[in-house]
Amino acid sequence: MNDMTLSGIDVPVASSDNGIWGSDVVAQMLRALDIPYLALNPGSSFRGLHDSLVNHLGNQQPQMLLCLHEEHAVAVAHGYAKVTGKPMGVVLHSNVGLMHGVMAVYNAWCDRVPMLILGATGPVDAAERRPWIDWLHTAKDQGALIRPYVKWDDQPASVAAAIDSLIRATNLARSAPQAPTYVCLDVSMQEKRLDEMPPLPDPKRFAAASPSVPAAAEVGEAANLLRQAKAPLILFGRMSRSERDWARRVALAEQLGASVLTDIKTAAVFPTDHRLHAAKPSFFLDAQAVDAIRAADLILAFDWIDLGGSLRQAGASPSTRVISISLDHHLHNGWSMDHQSLAPADLHLAADPDAAMHLIADALGVDPGMEPAVQPALPALACDGEQPLDVVSLAAAMGEALQDEVVTLVRLPLGWATESWHFRHPLDYLGIDGGAGIGSGPGMLIGAALALKGSGRLPVAVLGDGDTMMAASAFWTAAHYKLPFVAIVSNNRSFFNDEIHQERVARQRQRPVENKWIGQRIDEPDIDIAAIARAQGLVGIGPIRTVNDLRQAVGEAVKAAKAGSSVLIDARVAPGYNPAMTAGLTRHAGETPKD
The missing domain is CATH 3.40.50.1220 (TPP-binding domain)
Structure with a gap:
């Protein structure tokens, strides 16, 4: 794992010292709290903090990561935390940016990952608001939007209070059980001119709680x-x-x-x-x-x-x-x-x-055991090279192509054949998004790739086509910050999960199951997902339809990723899930599974 800055990217010109502002103090405190990155989509409510990060800190520690949507910014921090167990920061613009990000915040909450979310609001003092827009972007209790699914939130009214809030929020996010925290910064506090930089407390004097242990x-x-x-x-x-x-x-x-x-x-x-x-x-x-x-x-x-x-x-x-x-x-x-x-x-x-x-x-007198070796991938299936792709043959072809690589599987789709791949190290697989919110996969892959950059591990994700298309613009961030990974889109051209549900309802009601695809299929026109990736600076490969072609495509993708590229493969698979997954999606509560 690697927390170094993304050197040489978005480097500002040197800035002269033209006084101290409230947001400079916030920026300095974030650095003292060891927040390495801040994922954000720009907004006027934190223009003061934005300036401080660039012109006071030189865009280092923390370094900004520009995202094209607030939901992607939160997902990036989520993926980073999945690898490191540590929080990075997110900045969300006012109430509207927070509303864009709430789905991803809920995912992070359900997944119990640490994250420091900074919000901002138009001037709390109504007399300071610009006509129209500042009123739209000011909420009386902005934290209420996400209070049920963050660990703690605050809206400090002064620079001194903001310092305390940042320390508390960061420590609470880091302490078990981990979860996101939220601090909303008044724009007027950010833009207040100070006589001098106040002394900042040493975060070591406010240590995060040690792990709870039983009696x-x-x-x-x-x-x-x-x-x-x-x-x-x-x-x-x-x-x-x-x-x-x-x-x-x-x-x-x-x-x-x-x-x-x-x-x-x-x-x-x-x-x-x-x-x-x-x-x-x-x-x-x-x-x-x-x-x-x-x-x-x-x-x-x-x-x-x-x-x-x-x-x-x-x-x-x-x-x-x-x-x-x-x-x-x-x-x-x-x-x-x-x-x-x-x-x-x-x-x-x-x-x-x-x-x-x-x-x-x-x-019980158990010895420490032997720490796991970092090993190449261990696929468990093989298949005929000429057959069309389905969820099982995709896993087999991908495994064969990656069997000499040290891989971290960042995401796997619902239909994944879980018997197709063995995990032998804690970084071999990172789990799902927690809240099952579609659209999280690309951002989480980017965050994990950021955390794994320089580690010797190749981040790989198998994404659904619906998940990818909901968040396709996230990939620009990966290309801009030169984050290598391989994304394989298991593209069945459908929200197939719901086809299964519609089939079950049709059978219960003795209606035509042949209609289950209506309102589900992503087709006519077909979407060229590889072209969408290329348009944002990725290496886009596909569409791929056979096992042999996927083996070759993954091989090409690995070479490109090792050269520093973000790569996406559009793999066209036949709709279908493994039997246990299909049974689980439609089972009544209390029923036992059947093969």
Whole structure:
């Protein structure tokens, strides 16, 4: 991972010292808080801060990343946090920019990633507002737009208050459970002239909270339950990208002889080709995962997304003991249902999942384990080269072409064949966007590529065509800042998820399933997605229709990415999902999955 500036891009001319302004203090504080980048789409409500970033700080630490839409700016910060576990900054223009960004903010909230969002408003003092436009861009309580899905928000009225707000917001974003925070800056405060630069507090004197750990007695109780279990099962959910933590998870499972399940909705946390990994990671439980849950006499869940729903779906025995380790309840509120189904827990450790994992491992005498090697990709499928592409053959062809590369899979689509690729390192796969908000993929790929730049890893994303087209203008940012990656668009020319739902409704009502495509298909006219990518400075390849052609296209894309280019391949696939995914999308609550 690499936090260096994007040197040589958007370098300002030197500026003379012409006084100190409120926004200069804000900019200096952002630097002191180690915020490396600020993704933004320009706006007059933060023109003062914009000037300070350029002419006071020289566009370094933090460096601005120009985006063409506020939703992309938030998604870029989201992707960056998925790799680093650290917040970068976003600036959203007034109420209108915030409204553009809210979907991406909700995604970041549901995904529990850290992010510092700076907003701005027209003058709070009505006497200072310009006619018309400042009134439109001023809200009495701007934070109310996103308060249910940020961890904390504030609108400081002075420079001194802004300093405190920035420190608090950054530390809260970094502290578990992580989530976005929001600070709205009054334009008048930004543009206030000061006599001198006030002394800035040392952020080290305001350290972020250390990870929460359970009491020793609770750790001992958990260890005793695990010792007594005959058939333990570990559910590894939202956990860190640390190689040390990964090694200890594997060692813990091996000492217990516990079966393990992981979730494709979260990043890689355990080697999927390990003998204890009981089922392929999936969006919904498949038959093997259900069997593993039903066979367990003790379930140890580390911040598992929708633990209650998973246990109900699998029909877990009421006699199965459950240990749940999570801090997520601290973020649950009455507005959003992202907290999922109420989960049973015979023992609930309110603790950081990795910190608690190490304490339990210590109590059981588990050794540190062996940290994972950084290895080339490990595809698990092969296919005939002449066949047309579908979701399975796309994964196989892509895997064959990338098998000698060290790859980070940034995003995978709903239809991904989860058995097609193994994860053996915490950066092999980064998970989904949290809130299932379409249009997040391109921006998150850009943010991950920013974080991985110079790491030796090749960022690769498989994006849906609908997701890509909702956010196609995000790719300009990648080309401008020279962020290498390979994006493969799994282009079925449809919002196929909803075709499945319409087919199910038609069958229930005994109506023609042949009509399921109407209002779903993205065709007539066809969209040349590769041309859209080229128009923004990317290397655009395609359309590609066969396995052999995709193998060749991916090979070309890798060469171009290694030379510094952002690359997009338009891969035309037949509509379809893997069977477990199709079943999960249309299953009634409480039903168990069927192959």
